[in-house]
Amino acid sequence: MSRSDDILKVHRLAHAGGSAALLEWLTSHLGGWVGVVEARAEHGPAPEAAVRGAAELAARGVRSAVLHGAHSATLLFALDGRRALAAVLEQPHHPDAPALLADAAVPLDLVLRAEEAGRREERVRRAEAQVREAVLHLLMNGRLSTAHQISVTLGPALPDPMRMYVVECPIGRRAEVMRLCRELTDGRAWIVRCPVYVRHLIVLAPPATATGPATGDPLAEALVEGAPDCAVGVSGEMGLSEAPTAYTQAFHALAVARGSDDRHARFGPGPELALAAHGAGAGWAEALLAPLHTYAPRRPQDPGGQELRATAHAWLNFTSHATRLLKIHRNTLAARLRLIEALLGLNLARLADQSALSLALRLTSGAGARAGAESGGALGAAAPDLDDVLRDPRLTDWARTHLSGLSGPDAPPGARATVRAWLAHDAQLVPAAAALGVSVPGARKRLARIEALLERSLLQSPSARYDLWLAHRSEELAG
Structure with missing residues (x-):
């Protein structure tokens, strides 16, 4: 191959395979050992001659050098002042080795810088994601002041009041859906990758982006239109201090959205x-x-x-x-x-x-x-005690309203009995199915139908099982 062919090969490898591919080709083409060596410490398992040569190169401030040993030669070309491209070759080495290494040094230096920049960018991206997650954690634990202070440094400001959205999307598409959400809200939404569910995004958006009838939501509609394989649950309009409640509402709405043709749902009205x-x-x-x-x-x-x-x-x-x-x-x-x-x-x-x-x-x-x-x-x-609380007439009214759907005209047969058995066995499917005399998949299907009826998530946490137990207990005490 001519020198021009070698140069073309070097640039193609640097562009397509990065530094690892380029160094691998140089090693196979020249024989011996070829690698990148730090001026003060070895970069990988470098031969002693290469480490010593890189230190000498940096100390003398020269761009290239050759160190001769008894049976080998070490060729060195400075990259960025702290690293050198080094080749330890048996004598006699390939006659074109010095020219080839000199030609490879510049693209290798560039690709190493690009790889380092990429790693720094990835570290920054991860750090930002962790900070956004920390802000969400602070909100969920009532630390509003600290959450505001941290959020201001990243932007945008946390919306207050807000609506919370839980967006469920295929694995691997969260970054794409995040970009879509930023575009749809003009960058005003606070978007966090859910730390628990790998398919979920949590979005806090100003109410102005989420107006409309209770059954619809412009932002949710636009998200589903732009990403049809996603489902979106939307909370009611709330203050930041109510973030835990907003998240629970959006999660329950997501359970409804999964089974809806629209693929989005807003949390239905009901007593809190x-x-x-x-x-x-x-x-x-x-x-x-x-x-x-x-x-x-x-x-x-x-x-x-x-x-x-x-x-x-x-x-x-x-x-x-x-x-x-x-x-x-x-x-x-x-x-x-x-x-x-x-x-x-x-x-x-x-x-x-x-x-x-x-x-x-x-x-x-x-x-x-x-x-x-x-x-x-x-x-x-x-x-x-708790029973005294649950006997209060306000709790009795809430319980009757909360449970009314289980015995209404749209309720599937045996809805009450299914829920009672499930709650009586600590929301465990296996013993509940045995008590009902059905298979575990059969019990799961019954509860899935009840989820759609109540517009609440039962089988996936956060689950409405606590509210259901409290409602049944209050009704039992009133009876």
């Missing part, structure tokens, strides 16, 4: 449990959670009350997947749950205790709970 229970249940909730809010760990590295509260909230919403959200090992999650059980006197294997904890967390705020809990001696003595 936290509003109905606040008057009767606030004192009970503060008393129940007081040991958690006032808990002080014995060691600085152990989780405090706020961190345990966030752990409980994440586990109730995502069960074992909470490890992805909290970035902890499953054994750490299990240990924290045991501590929460011990502090609160609960058995979190039981749906009844899960439901009680879920309601108590919704009726208290993480930020203001400590002040209320510090006066919890007198408060705890006078506070009612």
Whole structure:
């Protein structure tokens, strides 16, 4: 091959295969060892002669050098002041080796710089994604001030009020759907990759981009039109302080959207449990959670009350997947749950205790709970128990409204019995199916039909199972 052919080959390899392909070809073409060596430390398993030569090259400030050994020659060409292209070749080496290495040094230097820039860009992208995820985590735990401070540095500002969207898209298409969402909202939406579900995006958009009838939403419609293989659930209009509720609403709406021809749905109107229970249940909730809010760990590295509260909230919403959200090992999650059980006197294997904890967390705020809990001696003595709360007429009305769909004209046969059996067996499919006398797939299909009826997610967390248990218990107490 002529020198021009070699130069063309070098440039093609650098463009198509990067530095690794180019170095591999140089090695096979010249024989011996060819690689990139750092001036102060070896870059990979470099021969001693190449490391020594690169250091000498940098110390003398020259662009090229040849070091002769007893049976080999080391050819060096400076790349960027801290690295050198080096070749350790047996004598006599290929006569065109110096020219070929000199011709390869420039494209190799360029491609190495491009690869480093790409790695830096990827690190920045990952860091931004982690910061956006941290802002979402702060919102879900009531840390609005800190969330605002961090979000301002990245932009856009967090919308308040807002609607929350949960967008489900095929694996590998989240980046594309994120770009589409930014275009549709003119960059005003706060977009986060869901840390739990790899197919989900969480979008906080200003209400102006989400006006229209309760059954439709312009942003959701545009997203589905631009990405027909996606499904979108939309919350009601809320303030940032209500982000946990907005997420739950959007997640339930997504369960409806999956089975809809439109592929999008807005959370249907209905009474909110936290509003109905606040008057009767606030004192009970503060008393129940007081040991958690006032808990002080014995060691600085152990989780405090706020961190345990966030752990409980994440586990109730995502069960074992909470490890992805909290970035902890499953054994750490299990240990924290045991501590929460011990502090609160609960058995979190039981749906009844899960439901009680879920309601108590919704009726208290993480930020203001400590002040209320510090006066919890007198408060705890006078506070009612959960059954007293659920007997309140406001809770009875909520429960009847919440459960009315199970016995309405559109309800599938046996809807009430299916839900009761499922709840009675702690929302576990296998024992519930056995109690109903049907197969596990059959029980799953029944619950999927009930999901569409209630417009709530049951089988996938965050699940409406806690509200259903509380509603059934309230109705039972009223009966």
